Amino acid sequence: MTSADRTSRRVGAAVSALWSGSAWRATGNALAALLVGLVGGILLGGLALIWGAAIYSLVHWPVGGWGHAVLYIAVVVVGPVLALWAVQGLTALQRSRLRATLGVDIPLGPRAGERKPWPVGPWLAAATWRQLGFHLLAIVTGVGGGCLVAACWLAPLAAIAYLAAGGPPPAAAAAALIAAAGLLLAAPWAARQVTRADQASARALLGPSHNEELALRLESMTRSRADAVAAADTERRRIERDLHDGAQQRLVSLAMNLGMARARFADAPEPVRQAIADAHDEAVLALSELREFIRGLHPAVLSDRGLDAALSGLAARAPLPVRLRVDVPRPASPTIEAVAYFIVSEALTNVAKHAQATRAEVTVLRERDVLRIAVTDDGCGGAVPATGDGAGDGTGLRGLAQRAAAVDGSLTIDSPPGGPTVIAAELPCES
Amino acid sequence: MRIVIAEDSVLLRDGLTRMLTAGGFEVVAAVPDAGQLLRAVAEHEPDLAVIDVRMPPTHTDEGIRAALVIRRQYPGVALLVLSQYVEESYATDLLSETTSSVGYLLKDRVAHVGDFLDAVRRVAAGGTALDPEVVAQLLVRRRDDPIGRLTPRELHVLRLMAEGRSNSGIVAELKVSPSAVEKYVTNIFVKLDLPPTGTDHRRVLAVLKYLGT
Helix, strand or coil: CCHHHHHHHHHHHHHHHCCCHHHHHHHHHHHHHHHHHHHHHHHHHHHHHHHHHHHHHHHCCCCCCHHHHHHHHHHHHHHHHHHHHHHHHHHHHHHHHHHHHHCCCCCCCCCCCCCCCCCHHHHHCHHHHHHHHHHHHHHHHHHHHHHHHHHHHHHHHHHHHHHHCCCCCHHHHHHHHHHHHHHHHHHHHHHHHHHHHHHHHHHHHCCCCHHHHHHHHHHHHHHHHHHHHHHHHHHHHHHHHHHHHHHHHHHHHHHHHHHHHHHHCCCCCHHHHHHHHHHHHHHHHHHHHHHHHHHHHCCHHHHHHCHHHHHHHHHHHCCCCEEEEEECCCCCCHHHHHHHHHHHHHHHHHHHHHHCCCCEEEEEEEECCEEEEEEEECCCCCCCCCCCCCCCCCHHHHHHHHHHHHCCCEEEEECCCCCCEEEEEEEECCC | CEEEEECCCHHHHHHHHHHHHHCCCEEEEEECCHHHHHHHHHHHCCCEEEEECCCCCCCCCHHHHHHHHHHHHCCCCEEEEEECCCCHHHHHHHHHHCCCCEEEEEHHHHHCHHHHHHHHHHHHCCCEEECHHHHHHHHHHCCCCHHHHCCHHHHHHHHHHHCCCCHHHHHHHHCCCHHHHHHHHHHHHHHCCCCCCCCHHHHHHHHHHHCCC
């Protein structure tokens, strides 16, 4: 490809850019920014002028006596309030401009200084000053950029007017035409550059700052994680209920029918009796396995009677003596109670499996907004959470830590070789 | 003997009706919820009510609450409560009113027809039938008191007593001599400061009262 080809191709692209949608959108945006910038300039400039004049007059004692002094003081006091409204109003205007012309949504930052008294709070917030900075900048860039883009597009008209005004020397006429054509061809590019700068400064100054953005994201992630944990919990309850109403009842019925058959056909031939007996034993076993499974999913007593009742069942089923102390005057949320229940459940399972303990002690106490759980045993110690490869006997303990972390709780395991082991968890409960 | 059944699953309601009828009992009503149970008891004044714990509308502990109402209004009606899970807190509620003519069994137990019918008869006759799991849970709660002084063997015997077994039942279960069982029972009463007199089930009541239920 020769350089002439390349040049003609470039010119072709520049010419066709004149009709491109993005160029016209950018131009529209630049012109809108020009208008809004003018409005902002008039508003903020006017306010600054009046405010400055009032201060100046106060400093150089007012000639009009006390009546004027009161007026000036009132202006000095009201000024920042009006300026705040102006800043907030202009921010809303600029945001809707960007949405209307470019379809760009500038994310809303956290509400500036909402905890402090108005209007001091907003003026103490960095976000307000960033917005003010944008509006001051927009006076320059908006007006300047808008004028530049308009000038590029209108250059041919100016050239024609120049030519029509009466016989300029041919060289000057040619130069004017070339300059006009160049400016026209540069117009889409200029519009896009102006718009790009406009958009970037709006994002930086009108949108949340990096820290604010992180805080917002953290907040939304915390919320969505809590929702996910609660949803999983609800789902487990639903499955428990479905199994209870469905498979479990059917299995009880089956086991009962087989039990009745076993009693009724006690004098049937041996193979028949044996077959019925086997089926009956099998059904009874399946029933008890299903019951254990459902209890592991979500113990019904936890929803009906709360943590205390559920834990006493847990302690009773443990294969070693468990001393239980529960002092939870105000119940925690169902999700937190479920986590607490499963922590105790898994910890006791762990004690029974690995600790070679003769007894265990479970305490669950609520101290203001924290649920404190401790499971202690007199076993051999040396329990460590698995490191993540899924192997080892600590996977249950690691699962516990994850369950606690999912609700912003913490779990610590103190298990020196030789024991005793203390598994302690703290779960936050909203008051 | 006349029986009312309250169970929300049609399958189990029919099954229980068939089993009890085959066992020689007369099922005068079989209803699906606590409200209808109370009406049926008022209408028929049965000898015994077989009650599922989890029934409509809330599917939590309707059965237990209905049982307590029946016990207060119709003390002559024996109560046999069935549940997919036995829980200590339900048992405590149930036994708080009285400890005679009452049973609390895991639903699984209906699969062992003979044992279940025995339990029905025992409860109807004024005795108790507590699921071994319930007894275990009741004992755990009170482990830090004089019960802790019992040897494991004595604890086992106490559990069997609390389930409603007679001495001969305990002999059969533990495969020891009757005199050995009597010695365990005497030791239990001595250690728990209970005078060793009365029938089997009075002793069970004494134990349960001691357990604070």
